[in-house]
Amino acid sequence: MSRQVKVRDKYKNVLEWFEVNMPLAETELSYRDPFQLIVAVILSAQCTDKRVNMITPALFEKFPDAKTMARAKQEEIFELIKSCSYPNNKAKHLKGMAEMIVSHFSGVVPSEIDELKALPGVGRKTANVIASVVWNKPVIAVDTHVFRVASRLGLTPGARTPLEVELKLTKEIPEEKRSLAHHWLLLHGRYTCTARNPACKICGLSQWCTYFEKHETKG
Numbered sequence: 001m002s003r004q005v006k007v008r009d010k011y012k013n014v015l016e017w018f019e020v021n022m023p024l025a026e027t028e029l030s031y032r033d034p035f036q037l038i039v040a041v042i043l044s045a046q047c048t049d050k051r052v053n054m055i056t057p058a059l060f061e062k063f064p065d066a067k068t069m070a071r072a073k074q075e076e077i078f079e080l081i082k083s084c085s086y087p088n089n090k091a092k093h094l095k096g097m098a099e100m101i102v103s104h105f106s107g108v109v110p111s112e113i114d115e116l117k118a119l120p121g122v123g124r125k126t127a128n129v130i131a132s133v134v135w136n137k138p139v140i141a142v143d144t145h146v147f148r149v150a151s152r153l154g155l156t157p158g159a160r161t162p163l164e165v166e167l168k169l170t171k172e173i174p175e176e177k178r179s180l181a182h183h184w185l186l187l188h189g190r191y192t193c194t195a196r197n198p199a200c201k202i203c204g205l206s207q208w209c210t211y212f213e214k215h216e217t218k219g
Contacts, residue, residue, distance in 0.1 A: 034109035090121065
């Protein structure tokens with residue numbers, strides 16, 4: 001029981017720190033509408049947002065919506081995205097996703113998680129990103145940054161999969177803060193709590209961090 005209280009205490013402190021120190025947090029992907037965001041998120045898998053933002057202007061100029069991308073040849077899409085990771089698979093997914101949006105959803109990106117997950121190239125994480133960013137739904141997308149930061153801070157003890165992390169975070173973070181919390185954890189992982197050489201000495205969350213406590217003790 002004491003451990004549960006400690007974890008909930010940690011959530012309170014961590015969320016309050018983010019609210020003060022990172023009040024505005026949003027996706028770093030460039031987009032103008034839900035379709036462009038879903039394209040950008042698919043492209044961002046194992047690829048940096050910076051690289052995606054270099055690719056998408058030309059892609060969106062030629063294929064600005066689901067209808068135009070659905071009519072495109074896979075090879076045309078590939079040529080415009082070949083500088084990102086896994087361009088063959090992503091070109092296939094983008095075309096399939098656009099075709100399904102046209103055929104099943106009248107060219108409009110669906111808002112329900114299950115409908116989003118039915119789209120080619122869209123898994124649970126991507127669906128949660130779209131639902132959270134576009135419609136401000138109280139869901140938390142768990143990417144590699146969110147997974148790492150939540151684990152290191154000690155917010156998700158025992159969780160070994162992205163789904164387990166998502167469920168623990170969802171249970172402890174109030175609905176109205178979940179959309180922001182995804183970006184808080186992601187951006188903190190991208191710029192401070194990096195996979196290699198995390199900047200623990202300048203991190204404002206170190207006083208509540210399990211990872212810092214363990215490594216500080218060893219030092």
